[in-house]
Amino acid sequence: MQIRVRCGCGESSCPEWAVVELQGVVQPQPSFAGDIRGLHIGRLCAAPSPSSSSSSKAGYTFTVGYHELAGTKVTLKKPLLVLRKKKVGGGDQEPSTTAAADVELEVIGIIRHKILFKDRPKALISKPPVKEKKTLQSAAA
Amino acid sequence: MDAEMKDADTQAEIEGDGDGGGADAVLGLTGGGASVSLCYHQAYGPHDDILLLEVADDLLPDLLQGRVIVRGCPDEEAVLCTPSATYAMKFVGTSNSMFMIPPGEPSAPSLRPDITNGDVVAAAIKLAPGSIELIQTAPRLDKLRNLLRERPYVLDEDLGDGFQHKKGLYTWQDLCELVQASDSEMSDGLKSLSAVEIDGFWRTVDANSLNTILDMILHNSVLHDWPLNALPENDVFSVMESDGFMRKIVRHCLNIFGTKVDLEDRSFWSLDERCVCLQFARRALGAGRMKLGNFMDKWERSIPSGMRADIQMLEGEVLCEKLGAEIWLHAFSVADLPLTPTERFAALFRERPKWEWKDLQPYIRDLRIPGVSSEGLLIKYTRRTQPSANAEPIFTAR
Numbered sequence: 001m002q003i004r005v006r007c008g009c010g011e012s013s014c015p016e017w018a019v020v021e022l023q024g025v026v027q028p029q030p031s032f033a034g035d036i037r038g039l040h041i042g043r044l045c046a047a048p049s050p051s052s053s054s055s056s057k058a059g060y061t062f063t064v065g066y067h068e069l070a071g072t073k074v075t076l077k078k079p080l081l082v083l084r085k086k087k088v089g090g091g092d093q094e095p096s097t098t099a100a101a102d103v104e105l106e107v108i109g110i111i112r113h114k115i116l117f118k119d120r121p122k123a124l125i126s127k128p129p130v131k132e133k134k135t136l137q138s139a140a141a
Numbered sequence: 142m143d144a145e146m147k148d149a150d151t152q153a154e155i156e157g158d159g160d161g162g163g164a165d166a167v168l169g170l171t172g173g174g175a176s177v178s179l180c181y182h183q184a185y186g187p188h189d190d191i192l193l194l195e196v197a198d199d200l201l202p203d204l205l206q207g208r209v210i211v212r213g214c215p216d217e218e219a220v221l222c223t224p225s226a227t228y229a230m231k232f233v234g235t236s237n238s239m240f241m242i243p244p245g246e247p248s249a250p251s252l253r254p255d256i257t258n259g260d261v262v263a264a265a266i267k268l269a270p271g272s273i274e275l276i277q278t279a280p281r282l283d284k285l286r287n288l289l290r291e292r293p294y295v296l297d298e299d300l301g302d303g304f305q306h307k308k309g310l311y312t313w314q315d316l317c318e319l320v321q322a323s324d325s326e327m328s329d330g331l332k333s334l335s336a337v338e339i340d341g342f343w344r345t346v347d348a349n350s351l352n353t354i355l356d357m358i359l360h361n362s363v364l365h366d367w368p369l370n371a372l373p374e375n376d377v378f379s380v381m382e383s384d385g386f387m388r389k390i391v392r393h394c395l396n397i398f399g400t401k402v403d404l405e406d407r408s409f410w411s412l413d414e415r416c417v418c419l420q421f422a423r424r425a426l427g428a429g430r431m432k433l434g435n436f437m438d439k440w441e442r443s444i445p446s447g448m449r450a451d452i453q454m455l456e457g458e459v460l461c462e463k464l465g466a467e468i469w470l471h472a473f474s475v476a477d478l479p480l481t482p483t484e485r486f487a488a489l490f491r492e493r494p495k496w497e498w499k500d501l502q503p504y505i506r507d508l509r510i511p512g513v514s515s516e517g518l519l520i521k522y523t524r525r526t527q528p529s530a531n532a533e534p535i536f537t538a539r
Contacts (some may be wrong), residue, residue, distance in 0.1 A: 001317055005204060005210065005221075007204065010205065016244060017244060020179060021238065023238075023239050035184045037181055038183050041180055041181060042178075044263070046170045057401060060170070080193045080195055081194045081201075084192075105192070107204060114239075
């Protein structure tokens with residue numbers, strides 16, 4: 001069988017996706033375990049002054065709860081294409097073959113860069129994270 | 142039903158206006174303490190229909206212009222074919238968390254990132270479990286050969302049952318569905334198998350039928366005084382057609398045994414001495430074993446006059462063995478051996494446990510594996526021994 005790879009966007013206008021990559025997993029608090037859609041994960045921040053970082057790469061921090069990660073923006077040696085499996089067509093005469101034959105892959109995006117956090121997180125214990133709403137409330141109380 | 146509806150939902154949510162993921166905000170984030178709030182998308186989920194494919198820059202144009210197709214039967218590992226090359230698709234998993242953030246404006250209220258206090262939001266649609274890597278690979282032409290051998294073309298078959306029973310007959314489209322090779326590798330494969338398209342089906346021609354046609358051409362060359370290096374195409378076709386041979390098959394036969402030469406508006410065919418003599422050698426030898434002397438007599442008597450038989454022509458087709466004072470020959474054709482290196486070397490070492498280089502070389506020179514030299518193949522599949530510095534190296538199985 002054959003699965004055609006299509007691209008509706010063309011070479012010049014393939015929409016670019018972003019990737020934030022970190023080691024391990026982000027564990028939502030058990031109270032959200034059922035439904036995490038829309039939930040805030042963390043704050044991604046460009047380092048205030050890129051020149052102060054040791055390398056010439058742009059630095060980033062990613063704050064998740066009481067953890068802070070330091071990372072860099074990496075240009076992928078080989079870009080990643082985002083493909084979507086898609087059922088196509090409809091009115092086919094041979095129902096037995098439709099299931100397999102009528103799938104195609106569509107290129108829906110391209111990833112050329114990712115923001116990579118490859119180090120272990122640093123615990124933020126000395127200063128309270130001001131952005132957390134709960135913390136603000138408790139401080140006000 | 143449920144799954145389909147979910148697919149449709151995903152599509153709307155990823156592409157719909159005002160409900161993207163804000164990839165631009167993440168990618169455009171630079172300096173000055175600017176920040177983005179990363180959250181799970183309203184449509185966050187496993188989204189198993191979304192895959193990542195790692196593509197080198199030189200392959201991107203083929204993919205982005207829709208010149209790529211995935212081929213493979215359910216029991217085979219899928220390959221990706223560009224117009225000219227075949228790539229194995231290997232899924233490489235990651236234990237990292239890869240948040241995938243689609244483009245487009247996210248639905249949450251957003252402000253431009255240069256307004257520092259604005260809460261710019263980016264939304265991850267899924268965690269990628271890994272990506273698919275592409276590794277160039279040799280086309281799977283063994284299968285093509287097996288398919289074409291199911292039902293070789295035999296002379297006069299079209300007078301009989303016709304093509305009512307299509308079992309064992311394959312169109313180009315059928316082959317594309319069944320064989321894991323790019324279009325150009327498939328074409329080359331068909332050429333090297335000496336296949337011909339007859340009534341829409343790709344066929345090899347049965348050896349006896351090929352012999353009959355070649356004999357007929359040679360016979361007519363004597364009758365009509367055609368030189369073997371300049372058979373006049375139009376005359377050959379009309380004479381052969383009057384003898385009942387399809388023009389297409391005659392041309393195919395000429396293609397196998399010769400080359401076309403155009404000279405002042407007329408086309409001629411020059412028969413290749415090696416190809417023709419080899420065909421007669423196969424016939425003279427048959428399936429059994431023969432003493433060298435007997436074989437040479439029989440062979441030299443059978444070939445067309447004006448051609449000269451030379452034992453060198455039989456490289457890769459015939460093996461010689463010394464038994465006592467006699468040299469015996471038997472047919473062992475490279476064309477019948479497997480096309481993948483592991484199986485090719487296994488078949489060779491089943492035939493003979495030890496090979497000298499001059500005997501081995503004709504049986505492996507056609508192996509071409511992307512990224513592996515023939516040196517590399519020898520190192521991987523054979524053990525080389527050389528009793529003394531001047532002696533011929535001997536290759537044995539690893």
